[in-house]
Every structure is written in C-alpha cells, then in structure tokens.
Amino acid sequence: xxxxxxxxxxxxxxxxxxxxxxxxxxxxxxxxxxxxxxxxxxxxxxxxxxxxxxxxxxxxxxxxxxxxxxxxxxxxxxxxxxxxxxxxxxxxxxxxxxxxxxxxxxxxxxxxxxxxxxx
Amino acid sequence: xxxxxxxxxxxxxxxxxxxxxxxxxxxxxxxxxxxxxxxxxxxxxxxxxxxxxxxxxxxxxxxxxxxxxxxxxxxxxxxxxxxxxxxxxxxxxxxxxxxxxxxxxxxxxxxxx
Numbered sequence: 001x002x003x004x005x006x007x008x009x010x011x012x013x014x015x016x017x018x019x020x021x022x023x024x025x026x027x028x029x030x031x032x033x034x035x036x037x038x039x040x041x042x043x044x045x046x047x048x049x050x051x052x053x054x055x056x057x058x059x060x061x062x063x064x065x066x067x068x069x070x071x072x073x074x075x076x077x078x079x080x081x082x083x084x085x086x087x088x089x090x091x092x093x094x095x096x097x098x099x100x101x102x103x104x105x106x107x108x109x110x111x112x113x114x115x116x117x118x119x
Numbered sequence: 120x121x122x123x124x125x126x127x128x129x130x131x132x133x134x135x136x137x138x139x140x141x142x143x144x145x146x147x148x149x150x151x152x153x154x155x156x157x158x159x160x161x162x163x164x165x166x167x168x169x170x171x172x173x174x175x176x177x178x179x180x181x182x183x184x185x186x187x188x189x190x191x192x193x194x195x196x197x198x199x200x201x202x203x204x205x206x207x208x209x210x211x212x213x214x215x216x217x218x219x220x221x222x223x224x225x226x227x228x229x230x231x232x
Contacts, residue, residue, distance in 0.1 A: 105159035
C-alpha cells in the first residue's frame with residue numbers, strides 16, 4: 001500500500017523557518033511526481049509546490065522565493081523547506097503523490113502536518 | 120491562473136436522494152490533443168485528508184462506489200452522488216490539472232437533512 005507520512009510541523013514565529021518531511025513507501029518513489037498541498041483551518045485546499053520526476057519544480061506565487069521543494073531518493077523522502085514564514089502560511093500541509101500516469105492530480109495523500117506561524 | 124468556482128457552497132439532502140455539485144472553470148480544461156478534460160474530484164471527511172474520487176472529469180478511481188459519477192466538458196462539470204449515503208457526508212472539491220498553478224474549487228459541503 002502507498003503510504004505518505006508527514007512530519008516537521010509545529011509552532012514558529014513570523015519570519016522563522018521550518019522543514020517539512022514526507023516519508024514514503026509502497027511505490028517507486030523515483031517514478032512519481034510529488035506535491036505539497038495546504039489547507040488553512042476551515043478553508044479549502046491550496047496547491048503549494050510540485051517536484052516533477054525529472055527534477056523540475058513548481059510553486060504557487062505566494063511561496064516563490066521562500067519555499068523549496070526537494071527529495072532524497074535514498075530515503076524515499078520529500079521535503080519542503082519553508083523560510084520567511086508569515087501568519088498566512090499557517091495550515092495543515094499535506095504531502096501528495098501525483099498520478100501514476102504522470103498527470104497532476106493526486107491519487108494518494110498523507111495525513112498532514114500542522115504548521116502554525118504565530119508570535 | 121485558472122479559477123475554479125463550485126456551487127452550491129453546501130447542500131442538505133435526505134438519505135437516498137441525488138446530490139449534484141457543480142464546478143466551473145475560467146478556461147477550458149481540454150488542454151491537449153488527447154481530448155480529455157483535466158478535471159479531478161476529491162472527497163474530504165472532517166479531520167481527514169482528501170481522497171481522489173474522479174479524474175479526467177468522469178473516470179472513477181479504483182474502489183470508489185459507482186453511485187459517484189462525474190460529467191461535463193470544457194468549462195462546466197458536475198459530480199453526482201446518485202443515492203446519498205450517511206458516509207457521503209463530506210466536503211467535495213474539484214481541481215484542474217491543466218496547468219500550474221494547480222487550482223481547486225472552494226468546496227461543497229454535503230450534509231444529511
């Protein structure tokens with residue numbers, strides 16, 4: 001079974017940094033596009049970033065220059081380095097796997113990790 | 120950016136009734152020569168991550184009950200639950216994957232009357 005397990009969330013002050021991790025298992029990690037999607041409390045879903053199998057990365061405008069998506073193949077893990085955090089970044093962050101056909105819909109999701117940016 | 124607009128924001132129906140959720144995109148989602156609409160639907164129960172229901176606007180994900188169906192093309196899409204069950208109480212989202220930024224609709228909350 002596909003498993004995605006996020007970690008690294010927590011409370012951070014505005015301007016601070018966090019690094020989220022997503023440990024994966026049950027599929028060939030190098031064959032899958034991987035994504036981060038976030039959800040503020042009581043709000044809808046917002047795509048944050050994509051790491052394409054070929055290495056290309058994509059970001060929503062609001063995080064460009066502040067967030068960096070990366071992966072460690074040996075550990076089958078996905079990461080999201082988040083810098084210069086603001087209160088608007090407060091959300092549950094989900095790691096999601098892109099479809100096995102290579103299109104950017106999400107066929108598996110982790111349980112999420114909560115990031116709270118507050119002074 | 121492609122804007123996704125869902126309606127209604129919420130609906131309350133009796134068990135066994137048909138639920139219809141609409142999703143409108145600001146651009147056509149026939150994004151390549153494969154003649155497919157780049158539109159997915161997700162279900163999210165409270166406190167849980169989203170779950171993929173439908174992709175290519177009408178293809179049901181493996182394991183999804185056949186009371187869920189997707190239809191539409193171009194800019195107008197519909198998710199239908201043919202006979203509402205108690206476990207279908209959730210929020211439903213549409214998502215376009217035509218281009219980045221990938222965007223979602225605002226969600227439709229389905230409740231039992």
